[in-house]
Amino acid sequence: MASKRVTLADVARLAGLSPTAASMILNGRPDTRLSQDAHDRVNAAAATLGYRPNVAARGLRTDKTRTIGFISDVVATTRFASGLIKGALDAAEAAGHVMLVMETGGEPARETEAIGAVLDRQVDGIVFATMRARELYVPDLPLGTNAVMLNATNPNHSTAVLPDELRGGRDAVELLVRAGHRDGIALIGQNDEVERDVFRSATVARRIAGIRSAMADHDLAFIAEQSIWLWEPEDGYLATKTLLDTRDDVRALLCMNDRVAFGAYQAIAERGLRVPDDISIVSFDNDELAAYLRPGLTTIALPHEAMGRRAVELLLHPTESGEILVPMPIVERHSISAPSA
Amino acid sequence: MASKRVTLADVARLAGLSPTAASMILNGRPDTRLSQDAHDRVNAAAATLGYRPNVAARGLRTDKTRTIGFISDVVATTRFASGLIKGALDAAEAAGHVMLVMETGGEPARETEAIGAVLDRQVDGIVFATMRARELYVPDLPLGTNAVMLNATNPNHSTAVLPDELRGGRDAVELLVRAGHRDGIALIGQNDEVERDVFRSATVARRIAGIRSAMADHDLAFIAEQSIWLWEPEDGYLATKTLLDTRDDVRALLCMNDRVAFGAYQAIAERGLRVPDDISIVSFDNDELAAYLRPGLTTIALPHEAMGRRAVELLLHPTESGEILVPMPIVERHSISAPSA
DNA sequence: TGACCTTGCTAAATGCATTTAGCAAATTTC
DNA sequence: GAAATTTGCTAAATGCATTTAGCAAGGTCA
Missing domain, CATH: 3.40.50.2300 (Response regulator)
Structure with missing residues (x-):
């Protein structure tokens, strides 16, 4: 049958002391004047009995439940x-x-x-x-x-x-610029609703603000901005496909997230182009997908x-x-x- | 200042009854003989005060904490x-x-x-x-x-x-057979360690047992079994690449999970072949990847x-x-x- | 009218740990 | 050596809901 729970009273009894003493000792109360011997006996008793305080009872008294x-x-x-x-x-x-x-x-x-x-x-x-x-x-x-x-x-x-999205947005641009990209950079996933904030996210607006400010700092402009409403692979695929249908000077893609980038990879492969030789891609989130893609996707991670x-x-x-x-x-x-x- | 918690005693007082009565009424005890009037008063009092039982106190008594x-x-x-x-x-x-x-x-x-x-x-x-x-x-x-x-x-x-892996394994084979595949079916992800069970999983062994039994029922045999140790996209990619290097009669792939299938897609695309026109694929798990792939991956879902x-x-x-x-x-x-x- | 139920409700105990107030013995102080 | 401290410890209250045991008033039966 179920062995009864060990209570503080049991510990006290075994130690030959009052529950008060046992409680104070086990909780390491500082000002107490209990003898070293009492400490030892209580600790030993608690150990032998395998005492574990009942959190409910303690919480009732202390209002702390860990x-x-x-x-x-x-x-x-x-x-x-x-x-x-x-x-x-x-x-x-x-x-x-x-x-x-x-x-x-x-x-x-x-x-x-x-x-x-x-x-x-x-x-x-x-x-x-x-x-x-x-x-x-x-x-x-x-x-x-x-x-x-x-x-x-x-x-x-x-x-x-x-997440420090403003900084993240800037870093994504820096990555491209540092690799030598100045012309032919396109943005996939721009979205007015997002820039005006609120609906989707309090922070993604900052992501794009960071992107725009870094672009401005380097005196660069996107050659195209593909606006999409949802940021799923399918949307990224379609947007990239459209983009590649329209222009042939695309050299780098800044994707608003990894799922969009995933779709971009598909569209790029379909066209017989290669990442990164023909088109570089940088993105955001560090979704598990990013590591699965071939070649691996460089991305600004969401530090969840x-x-x-x-x-x-x-x-x-x-x-x-x-x-x-x-x-x-x-x-x-x-x-x-x-x-x- | 922090408004004190409302206790059962408060409710009882407002209802003009004892805590005992309040407790019994609020817990809907069946055999109680308390008047309808008492019920009404207690319920009303609980509602006005917004009473919520203290789970710790209740748990202390009942040993149930929900x-x-x-x-x-x-x-x-x-x-x-x-x-x-x-x-x-x-x-x-x-x-x-x-x-x-x-x-x-x-x-x-x-x-x-x-x-x-x-x-x-x-x-x-x-x-x-x-x-x-x-x-x-x-x-x-x-x-x-x-x-x-x-x-x-x-x-x-x-x-x-x-998960009913035995059945799942059978279903995967059935899917292929029903589509008309009999020859040219290869298995990607076979693994002795897995078949002998234990190390990796108590159930994946059943998955493969299901696969083998269904194959046997239809009098079919794999034209190849690519054994891989890990079941990540990279491994699936490599295994499929090797397979396609070796044979040109592959018509269908049975992949041990979606990540492996993902790698298979990559290897197939690289070779200029197409899913499903040239090669059909069926897999397991219904990982988020399965929906992202183009074309979407048919898979036996893990019903998490x-x-x-x-x-x-x-x-x-x-x-x-x-x-x-x-x-x-x-x-x-x-x-x-x-x-x- | 007295024995026996019902009805409607409550006092008090319980579960367990913490904490306040305080007691008795030993020791120190003057 | 009496008063004042200090030391070492404990009784009892507390937090809150549940539950057991049982009381008092009114009704029923014979």
Whole structure:
């Protein structure tokens, strides 16, 4: 039959002391005047019995549960941003916390329910994450609940961990320029809606702002901008196909993400051209696809894991607030070469 | 200032009744003899105050927390199997439970720690998941803790949710046969280690067993078997390239997974051949890649979400035990056609 | 009218760890 | 040697919901 749980009282009894003493010793209370002998006896007793404090009972008293809530729209669900969870999980584990994961599909009702559910379990804080960085609706939280936004922003909760897209956008252009590209650069995935922000993402607008500012700094202009609404492989394929139908002076493609670049590869191959000899490509995200492509795709990575980690660290130790910008690593593979003469 | 939590006592006071009455009414106890009037007053009071039971306090008493533990090696982490989590999360939400997610990287020490952590939080049950279905080491659990294996097996915990790979393997062959393929079928990804099982996966051995049995039923034989160790795009590319170098009668490829098939597409395109006109391809997993490929890849899907859902349902309502085989859906896209004459 | 139910409700115990208040013995201080 | 500290430890309260045991008022049966 199920062996009963070992309680603090059991430990105290075995050590020949009161639960009070046992509690103080096991929690390492500093000012206590308990003897060394008492310490030894309690520690020994706890060890022999394999004592583990009941988190519920402790939480009832202290309001701390070493548990954090991770509420996201579709992060866990989708393969795109699962790095956010991984990073958060790592940081939580490192801090001796566990994570309650919830998905709301972005629906306000489920979101409210999710917040209630984690609050009922007295979480020490909540991370709100979104897949595509955007302004997130967050119902009022009881005062004193701390929260951090992950890949999201919200007017009521200023601490937000975001990728440094402005810098990332600049880096993508720099990569091309440094390889010698000046003419024949086209942009695939430009999108007014995105530039005007809001709908899709709070940060992708910055990506393109970075791109444009770096282009301007180098006195360059795109020879074409293929605007597409969705950024899936199919869209990238079509846009690139159209582009190649129209012009024959394309030497480099700046794709708004790796899935678009994936489609661009297909269109380029179909035309009998080669990456990077005929056309260089640089892109964003460092999706798993980027490594699978032949040749490997050079891309500016979305630092999902680092962001997830940072969010949890900030939740547990709020050392700074406001927008925390995490650098986007440059992942160089083989899709960029010097332009052919 | 932080508004105090509303407790059951508050509700009782407002309703002019004892906490006992309030508790019984809110929990819908059947045999109670409390008046309709009392019911109404308590419900009204709970509603006006926005009362939410403290899960820790309740758990202390009842040992039920409406929380389940999801312990995996690298499932959350990796994009491959995130569907397992999604399905589990859905089922948990549907049952009014929340999920504590932990990742152990497959390390026994972290695994033991994770089990301790979720047990400390009095979870109602634990789902143990692995990315690649395999026999999973699970430290002893206190008796009475229920557990189900997800995409994994374990001698001590018989309830295991697995994909029906045997059937899936057969279906892949059927797809080819039904399209008219009899000759010129090659297998990419055969691997003795896998067939002998254990190391890689408890279920992939069944996949290939299914393939072989269906081939035998139709009196067919592979014209070639390219054995590869890893099943990544690069490996599939190389294996297919080698195959095409050796023979020119290849009409159909049975790839052990979509990443291998992805590599096969690359090798086929490089040779100036076309899918499916020159070579049909069928594969396994229904990785996101499968939809991105041109033409779309027909594949036997790993039913991750359905599996995750099933595992949680079984954990909460153990209606059956042993191996629960979840069917692998056939996802038909455009990589199979009748063999050219 | 007295024994026995019902009905409608509540007091108090319980689960477990933490924490406040404080007691008794030993030691120090003047 | 009496008063004041210090040392070492504990009783009891607390947080919150659930649950067992049982009470008082009104009704029924004979």
